[in-house]
Each structure stands twice: as C-alpha cells, then as structure tokens.
Amino acid sequence: MSDRTDAPIEHDLAPGEEAQHTVGERILGYVVGLGLALLLTATSFFIAGTNLVWQPSIPVALIVLAIAQMGVHLVFFLHITTGADNTNNVLALAFGLLIVFLVVGGTVWIMAHLNQNMPPMDQFIRMHS
Amino acid sequence: MSMTATAGHTHADPHQIGRVVEHTGPAPKRIVTAYGFWIFLISDIVMFSCFFAAYAVLVDQTAGGPKGSEIFDQRNVAIETVCLLLSSFTCGMASIAADEHNRFWFYLGMAVTCVLGLIFLAVEFREFADLVARGYGPSRSAFLTSFFSLVGCHGLHVSAGVLWLLTMMAQVFAKGFRADILRRMRCFALFWHALDIIWVGVFSVVYLLGSGA
Numbered sequence: 001m002s003d004r005t006d007a008p009i010e011h012d013l014a015p016g017e018e019a020q021h022t023v024g025e026r027i028l029g030y031v032v033g034l035g036l037a038l039l040l041t042a043t044s045f046f047i048a049g050t051n052l053v054w055q056p057s058i059p060v061a062l063i064v065l066a067i068a069q070m071g072v073h074l075v076f077f078l079h080i081t082t083g084a085d086n087t088n089n090v091l092a093l094a095f096g097l098l099i100v101f102l103v104v105g106g107t108v109w110i111m112a113h114l115n116q117n118m119p120p121m122d123q124f125i126r127m128h129s
Numbered sequence: 130m131s132m133t134a135t136a137g138h139t140h141a142d143p144h145q146i147g148r149v150v151e152h153t154g155p156a157p158k159r160i161v162t163a164y165g166f167w168i169f170l171i172s173d174i175v176m177f178s179c180f181f182a183a184y185a186v187l188v189d190q191t192a193g194g195p196k197g198s199e200i201f202d203q204r205n206v207a208i209e210t211v212c213l214l215l216s217s218f219t220c221g222m223a224s225i226a227a228d229e230h231n232r233f234w235f236y237l238g239m240a241v242t243c244v245l246g247l248i249f250l251a252v253e254f255r256e257f258a259d260l261v262a263r264g265y266g267p268s269r270s271a272f273l274t275s276f277f278s279l280v281g282c283h284g285l286h287v288s289a290g291v292l293w294l295l296t297m298m299a300q301v302f303a304k305g306f307r308a309d310i311l312r313r314m315r316c317f318a319l320f321w322h323a324l325d326i327i328w329v330g331v332f333s334v335v336y337l338l339g340s341g342a
Binding site for chain 1: 149156159160162163164166167168171172174175176179181182183185186203207210211215217218222224272274281298315318323325326329330332333334336337338340
C-alpha cells in the first residue's frame with residue numbers, strides 16, 4: 001500500500017460516523033436532510049393525487065422521487081459518502097444493491113413473461129376461441 | 130519499504146518515530162462493530178427486497194377482492210410518513226447528544242423518537258384492524274397476503290426498534306455513556322434510519338403507486 005503514503009488517511013469511518021466534528025455542523029446536516037426529505041415526500045404525495053401532469057408519467061416520477069429520497073437519507077442521516085474513508089461502507093452497500101436489483105428486477109421480469117406465455121386456462125380459452 | 134523511498138526522512142527522523150505505521154493491526158472496535166451491523170442492515174434490505182418482489186408479482190391477483198386503490202387511505206399514510214421522518218431526525222439529535230455526553234438532550238431526543246414510533250405503530254395497527262374487520266384480512270387474496278407481509282414485516286421491525294430504543298435509554302441511565310454503550314447507540318441509530326429508508330420504498334411502491342392504478 002505504498003501509494004497511500006502521500007494521502008494521510010489514518011483511519012476509516014464507521015458506518016453512520018461523520019467526518020466533521022462540531023455539534024452545530026452535525027445538527028445543520030440533519031436539518032438540511034430533514035428539509036430535503038420533507039420536500040421530496042410532499043412532492044411524492046402531491047404527484048400521486050394530481051391531474052396536472054401527464055398520467056402515465058406518474059409511476060416513473062414516484063420511483064425517481066423515492067430513489068432520490070433514499071439517497072438523501074443515506075447521505076444526511078446515515079452519512080454514507082463517496083469519501084476515501086468511506087470506501088468499505090459504500091462497497092458493501094453497492095453489493096447489497098446488486099442483489100436487490102437482481103431479486104426485484106429478475107422476479108418481475110420472469111413472472112411477467114410467465115403470465116404472457118402461460119396465461120390461466122380461462123384467459124387461454126378466451127384467446128383461442 | 131526500500132531505503133531510497135525514505136531517504137529524505139533519514140537525518141531528521143532516522144527511525145521514523147514520527148510517521149504513522151500503516152498496518153497497526155485490526156481496526157478499532159468502534160469501526161468493526163458498526164461495519165458488522167452495516168452488513169446485517171444490508172442483508173435486511175435484501176430480505177425486504179424479496180417481499181417487495183412478491184408484492185410486485187401479486188399486486189393484481191385480487192381474487193375478486195378489493196384492489197389497493199379501494200382500501201388505502203392517503204391521510205393515514207401521510208401521518209405515518211411524517212412520524213417516521215421526524216423520528217429519524219430526533220434519533221439523529223439523540224445520537225449527537227450521546228456523542229456529546231449530554232443526558233438531557235439524549236433522553237429528550239430518544240423519548241420523542243419513541244413517541245413518534247408508537248404513533249406510527251398505532252396508526253398502522255388501526256389500519257390493519259380496520260381491514261380485517263371489513264373481511265379484507267391476509268387470507269382474502271394473494272394481493273392482501275403480500276400487502277400484509279410486506280407492511281407487517283416493516284411494522285415488526287419498528288416494534289423491535291422501539292424495544293431497542295427503550296433498552297438504550299435504560300442502559301444509558303444505568304451505565305452512562307461508556308464506550309460499549311455508545312457503540313450500541315450507533316448501531317441503534319443505523320437501524321432506525323434504515324427502517325425509514327425502507328418505509329420510503331413502502332409508501333412509494335405500495336400506497337402511492339397502488340392508489341393511482
């Protein structure tokens with residue numbers, strides 16, 4: 001690890017641990033996170049019930065807003081950042097997300113194909129009569 | 130490390146006493162504990178993803194029973210969401226107070242977190258009891274089974290979190306802000322924040338997407 005001699009990193013950060021230390025800065029971080037999260041939540045609830053936007057875009061918008069809010073929670077509440085002292089935490093999270101996308105995406109994909117190719121018998125009869 | 134690489138330091142500090150040794154052994158316990166708990170939380174999120182996948186597959190299998198849009202009450206969900214979000218904030222305040230060894234703000238933050246968590250659980254329990262009373266229990270249709278499993282599993286996690294929260298308050302009361310207590314408090318804060326992240330998925334995918342369709 002001779003390439004680390006010029007970068008004075010003395011320890012890694014534990015998950016949930018913050019790099020800065022003054023109380024004021026830490027409280028400010030949580031306040032900013034709470035504000036952003038409330039804003040995103042309010043937008044989600046507004047989008048779900050409105051007629052103002054093109055209706056087919058609503059599910060996509062809700063999923064984008066949910067992912068954005070999860071990101072806000074990760075950064076401001078769990079303090080998972082892209083800093084060099086956070087590499088281990090981010091790598092563990094990245095592997096977890098890989099599994100999550102494989103499970104959810106794979107299940108939805110396969111089951112949609114099964115529904116299409118092997119419909120229940122009453123639908124099958126309707127389709128071929 | 131070769132001699133040439135350290136030649137610049139030899140006359141000032143021949144034995145490199147002033148330099149940080151790179152491999153000092155295992156990481157501090159504070160990091161090992163929180164990292165291990167972080168791995169557990171990620172496995173918990175993977176488990177929730179299976180419930181989400183089951184819900185996504187079964188959401189249309191209502192077997193003649195009610196659809197999501199007929200049984201979800203947006204006002205209840207908004208109350209639950211705000212409660213959990215605010216409790217995440219107060220939990221953060223409590224963990225700052227714990228790091229600063231400030232008992233008053235620690236107890237206050239944890240007590241408010243506990244009350245908000247209990248309000249969340251009460252609203253959710255009332256919703257479930259109401260659905261079962263109307264005959265829409267988990268055995269009514271595959272959709273309702275997956276709905277009760279997913280939301281109920283999150284509710285069970287919140288209940289366990291409230292018990293852990295009370296335990297942490299008792300431990301700080303009995304033992305003070307010792308290093309091991311602070312490690313447990315850090316794990317609890319991670320757990321509580323992770324529950325809020327999962328709730329973001331639940332209210333977006335189950336309640337908001339479900340009530341629109």
